Amino acid sequence: MQLQLNDIRKSFGEGENRTEVLRGISCTIAPGSITILLGPSGSGKSTLLNIIGGIESADSGSILLDGKPLDALGDRALTRYRREHLGYVFQAYHLVPNLTVRENIEVGAYLSSHPLNVDELLRLLGLWEHRDKLPNQLSGGQQQRTAIGRAIVKAPDILLCDEPTGALDYATSKEILQLIEDVNLRYGCTVLMVTHNAALSPMADRVIRLRDGAIRDDAQHDMRVHAVALAW
């Protein structure tokens, strides 16, 4: 599924307090690719991700999904869009606290008419042994694996990851990045990942650097480096 962004602009506040967070972002994301949105805090990368995810609206500009404009969609249609096409992973996991690992993943499966096999996915995620545990019985990495499982179980076209390793230690972060890479390779979904860690860049097909709401650099990689080989 191709994603095309045309002159996306977004600002917050009014009058003197007005801050332009996105200043005309345009790019096209190829289907099945891994794209990293890289930038320091306040560069507008999370806002851009949220606009793509349909949970925030742009002031101007348009987003085309396989040529169809997203910004014209109403609230209900946006929900359907998220339901059918998107998977979301956040830094803070946001699992349902009193559902087990398996059930949390089933929460995602419920939204799809053709979900992935939950058992297979639990094994892939390395959560099989933990499938009957509640989130508070898991480590941070296991919780994030569960969150990824919940996002990908509905076989989304696009996986949006907002600082997915932001709350994790080095080793666990690498495990999670490997997992995202595996998911991309195995299911062919487009991955759009927001991070401030430049060291993750080599694992992406494309790295878009943002600064002060504008694209400072847009680099395509001919060869991806496997997440396992990353170091920072």
Next chain:
Amino acid sequence: MIAMRDPLRRRLLRSLREDWGKYTALFLFLFVLISFTSGYFVADGSMKRAYDESFETYSIEDGHFTVKAPLTAEEISKLEQDKSITIAPLDYIDRETEAAHTVRFYRPRAEMNRLDVMAGRLPEAAGEIILDRLYAENNEIAVGDTFRVDGADYTVTGVAAFSDYSALFESNNDMMFDANKFTVAVVTDETFDALGDAGLQRSYAWRWNDDLTESEARTASTSLMSAVYRTAELTDFLPQYRNQAIVFTGDDMGGDYAMFQALIYIVMVILAFIFAVTTRSTIEREAGTVGTLRASGYTRFELLRHYLTLPLLGTFTAAVLGNIVGYAWMKKITTGMYYHSYSLPTYKTVWNGEAFALTTVIPLIIIAVVTSLVLWRTLKLPPLQFLRGELRAEKKQAVLKLRHGPFLNRFGTRILLQNLPAYAILALGILFASVLLMFGCMFSPLLRHFNDTVVNAKFAEYQYVLTEQAETNVPGAEKYCITTLQNNKKENITIYGVQPGSQYIPEVTDTALISEGYLLKYGIDVGDTLYLREQFAPSNYYPVTIGGTIDYPASLSIFLPIDQYRDLFDLPEDSFNGYFSNEKLEDLDEHTVATVVTQADLTVMADQLEDSMGRIFPLFGGFAVVLYILMMYLLSKMILERNARTISLLKILGYTDREAGRLFHRATTLVVLASILLSLPISYWLIQIIYRAVMLEYPGWLTLWIAPWIWPFMVLLGLGCWFGVMALQRRTIRRIPMGEVLKNQD
């Protein structure tokens, strides 16, 4: 592909377990409320049905008349043919017990006004008697006991519901029936004959042969009265629709129906808001998850359905179980109340579809609608706001600057501002509970106070009403005139004609005085002219201009100087029909005395009310206390849980559980205290309105009086409830872990 069931369902049981305190409290409250109201509705419906059916089952008369001399068989036959009625003799004699209770003896009844024997059997031999069941209970008379009346001993063979005396009115002119001092009884013909002729009333009951509408019955009754009048010397004529002993019960039944309906709906709305606010608090706690679910494609409706499930399941379960318990046991409270007031026949519990709807369907709708409206407002927020945890309005606004005052006060203010909706509901709930509590507390003291004022304001120890003018030599007896008219609301108004310079009512000089109860009830002003009518000749009306008021709470009355009275009714100059006296007038022939009003007669209304309703008043008080505790417990628990992270941090900083609790309870204590204090005048104001509306439907007027102890009692009780809840909440605070909250923070 089989559609998958929403996996969020699986957390319902766990959520229930995690929040068992909240759900148990709400469930129990709903269960008790629904079982009580369902029991009331079922019992009321069943008893009303038993009462309605008793008219046919026991062939209750369509009226009766009393004549001086017995009618001949020909006269009876002619009346039956001419007026298409069936007549049955209904002779009776009143006799007194040693305790001055009146026993009305009847012969066995076969044709009309049959008895429902509730224990024992009908009398079969001389000296046997069957009594009214309620009178027997009130006077602790059991089957087999000996009952002494007018010097003769009778063996009580049974107790029964007399179908024509469901309310034990001795006289149809009495303001209130008296099941303590008046009873009806049936003895064998032989025993009845042995009572002699003195005071024997030749009475006949009739039933229409055709089914008549009420208006047809009224017309036919007037025609029958004329016919009997032409046939014999008529002393009493009482069609069924005017016979208080028969119709009073039916009129009173279901009188509380609307009140209970209003009660359940108001409580349901309050509970719905509690459900809504506490569920909203859960959503706030789970904001990140809700945001993720929304961002993943969950619709608002799916989440609303999820968060509504537990409140609705809880309400439904409480309603179903409440109805079962209501049908099986709680109905006994209401039937007990009815049986304690009225001489009703045996009832059978009947399925009441309306009761089921009122206690199940409508509560579910109220909970669903109110909770949905509140939650929908929250769930309408965009997913991003959930993800950022920006659900509360104050986060969007500038932070209120609180620079002055001690830290504790500022902290309390912040808690107050943070939880305004919850505190608003708490205040509303306290107000409602206070109204119930005041209602529950006020009645018994009010009735006792009424009796005290009636006794204090009575004119004389004895107030004789005569059937014809008769002289007495007892010193101090003072002649007066009395009659009863009706106002335009068809309420009986007693008109007195009082001697100038009366030693009993010296207030009466040259103008008409109105009793204050009458003035208050109908909003009459001094100077108004009232037009009063004769009950049986409404075209005859009498104008009376009010010149002042008089403190006479016993009845709705007007006091005229006796000359004005005689002029008004066009009576001779020396006419009178009563005596005020502080001594018993022993020299009057008993045939000339229609009635003697004593202190006991003045207090009978309040006594009877206390007797029949006395058991239900404390229930209101108890219900109010439970509501106080429920509201305080749930809302304070919600506030603590909402601030679990802060409490955890405070603990880490070194605050003790008690200190942390104090910080949060300070604001709630203030709200509780302010709400209780504010609720006092508001409750009083609301009760004044409700009370007036109730009294307008009620004969007479009981002045609203709140015993002074009730005010501090309500404050202390409310605060006591809160301090109890506060002690309970220490457990909640103690259970908030330090590490866990920090670990889970986003």
